[in-house]
Each structure stands twice: as structure tokens, then as C-alpha cells.
Amino acid sequence: MDFAPEETHLALQRMANDFARQEILPAVEDIDRQKDPAVRFPAALLEKGSRLGLRTLALPEERGGGGADLLTLCFVGEEFGWGDLGVASTFAQDWCVSRALGGICGEAQFADFSSRFAADHAAHLTRTELSANPPAENWMPYAPDAEEADEDIPAGAASEGDGWALSGFASHVMNGAAARWILVSVDSGDSDDSVGEEGRRAFLVDAAEGGGPRVSRHHDPMGMRSCQDVALAFEDLRVSDSSEIPCESGAWARAVPSFFALPASAALGCARRATEHATGHARERVQGGKPIIEHQTVGFMLAENLMEMTAARRALQAAAWAADQDGFNGEVPDLRESYLTRVFVSEACERIARRSMEVWGGAGYMTEAPMERFVRDMTSFMHSGVMMNSLRARAMPLI
Structure with a gap:
């Protein structure tokens, strides 16, 4: 076993540390003091990182990314976390979902996603699971709009013509309002808890098509304030057949x-x-x-x-x-x-x-x-x- 840093690790680590010192640190204090959680997301800062290739590090090189393995990403993630945990979590979410899609999507589906994701420096990724009822924490008695709590929406994916209609709620979705693509899973009634996702029907939702889900609440966390925390409502959201992910065993x-x-x-x-x-x-x-x-x-x-x-x-x-x-x-x-x-x-x-x-x-x-x-x-x-x-x-x- 040898997981000592190699020159590739060290070079990316230095690049990430430079970005954290020069770009993240000067910005995060002002972000942390912003009162409105809806305007804290540092889109311009993240786009700077994307143009350095940091957002797409987890994509294979042949798909326009950096081809970094998990160990390399951990070296880079620590440097970003040194700069700000919220910004680092956004990059980590992009890497996590990128790597997941590379493993669960078909080759043509992943190639199509990768080309569009790599080309759009403002695009981010997130992942969520749909539930039937609005989570209890989304209705807070002390909130000014508490009386406007969402009604129940049956959770599920209904086949409609050449596509699907997705319904349900998702709570505390990291960067849910900023994400261009959302990896959504819906319980198919045969879930294996030890794995967490087997037996679930999965879709890659392009929020730029069809309007995407509705943001029903911007939560206001005490920390990680540069990272969005939102509740999403999927109300018969139409997606194409090509959005479904096969979810092969393992x-x-x-x-x-x-x-x-x-x-x-x-x-x-x-x-x-x-x-x-x-x-x-x-x-x-x-x-x-x-x-x-x-x-x-x-x-x-x-x-x-x-x-x-x-x-x-x-x-x-x-x-x-x-x-x-x-x-x-x-x-x-x-x-x-x-x-x-x-x-x-x-x-x-x-x-x-x-x-x-x-x-x-x-x-x-x-x-x-x-x-x-x-x-x-x-x-x-x-x-x-x-x-x-x-x-x-x-x-x-x-x-």
C-alpha cells in the first residue's frame, strides 16, 4: 500500500492552495455576512475556479476533465476546505456527482452530459431523493411565511408518453437552486439500505430544460453560508426518456x-x-x-x-x-x-x-x-x- 503524494497530487495541491489564498479567502468574509441566503452563492468565484479546470477535475480527460482519481481529489478538497468549507463543499458536490454519473450512466448518456457540463463554466451539480411529504423542517412556526407551507405531493415517477413526470419533495439540497443538473432518485419499493440507492429509479434532470423544480425555501444555516441549502418541490416535472439512468446492479x-x-x-x-x-x-x-x-x-x-x-x-x-x-x-x-x-x-x-x-x-x-x-x-x-x-x-x- 502506497498512498504518499506523487508529483501530480502535489502540483494540483499547490494550484488549489493558490486559488484558496488568492480568490477564496478574500471573498468569504463578505459572503458570510450577507443576510439573505438567496444571494450568497459565489457564482463568479466558482466560475474562476472552473476556468482553471478545478470544477471538472473528476471528469475523465477524454471527456474534457482532469481525470483525477479519488485520492487526488482529496488532496485538492483539503486545500479548498482550508479556504472555505462552503466553497469546498460545492466543488466536492460537483466531483461526487460527476464520478457517480461516470459509473451509473451508459456510455452515450455520460458522453452527452460530460460535453455539456465541461463547456458550461457556470454549471453545477447536485443530488437528491424525493419524498412524498414536505419535510417538517420546511414548515417553521417562527418563520414569517409559515402559513404558506406546501401541500403534500405524492412522490414518484410516472411514465407519460416519451418521458416521465417527477413528483415529490427534496429537503436540504446542497446548491439546489444553482445546480444545472440534478441527480434525482425515487424509491421503487425495493431499496437496499446498506447501499442506499440500489432499487431506486434514477434520473438526471437538466434544470435548464422545462424550468426545473421549484425552490420552495432557502434555508439560512449558521455556517457554510457560501453553500446553498434549499428545499425543492417537483410538481409533475416533465423529463425525457433519455434522462432515466439504468442503475445497473452494483x-x-x-x-x-x-x-x-x-x-x-x-x-x-x-x-x-x-x-x-x-x-x-x-x-x-x-x-x-x-x-x-x-x-x-x-x-x-x-x-x-x-x-x-x-x-x-x-x-x-x-x-x-x-x-x-x-x-x-x-x-x-x-x-x-x-x-x-x-x-x-x-x-x-x-x-x-x-x-x-x-x-x-x-x-x-x-x-x-x-x-x-x-x-x-x-x-x-x-x-x-x-x-x-x-x-x-x-x-x-x-x-
């Missing part, structure tokens, strides 16, 4: 590692930057006649950060490397490792962010200090996409 399973490893790599970057701020502050802040980094309590916290961050990074890289090897060999990846690695890395990063804030003492949670945003971002991350105990539950039958 195809979804091969997509699982990307959906869990890449967001975790972004979280690792956020934790790394929090630790850097904490360490710098501890070297400069003097109490009792010496820098607080020389106080045992503070030193212990920083040592704990380094220990957890190193272990989390190695665990993530090992899982990504193993998934790449399975992909090269045409084997189904170890889903248990994907689930549990995401849990381990995510929870370690949340602890690192909180511990780093504590190093700053009473000043740490003030909005003028940099630390509180890392804690907000990691708290939002832990509640976005999938809950950690849900992944533990998925891993249980595989033990």
Missing part, C-alpha cells in the same frame, strides 16, 4: 466512496486552518510571563489537534486509495470503510474546530475573531447531507 455502490470521502476532505481543510489560527495565537498571546503555548493546558489541546488531524488525514487517504484500487480492478468497494471513515474524519474535525476556539479563551467566540466561523462551519457540516449516526447504522449490518 453501480451505486461504486459511487459511495466519493460521496463520503470528498466532503470529509473539505472538513479536514477547515480543521487545519482552525489549528493554524489557534497555534499562531498561542505563540503570540502571553500570560504569566510566557506564551500560552508553553502552558500545559493549551499545549495539550494543540497536541490533541495535531494527533487527531494526522490520524484523520491518513484514514481518509487510505480509504480513498483503497476505493481507487477497487475501481481499477472493477470490484465493489468496501462500503463499511467509506461510512466509518466519514464518521471518524468528520467528528475529529468538529472537535478540532471547537478545541481551537477554546485556545483563544473568551475572545474565541467573538465575531471579530476568526475562530467562531470555523465552529459554525463544522456544526453545519455535521448536519448537512447525512448524519453520523445514520452512517453508523448503515455500517452495522456490514460488521
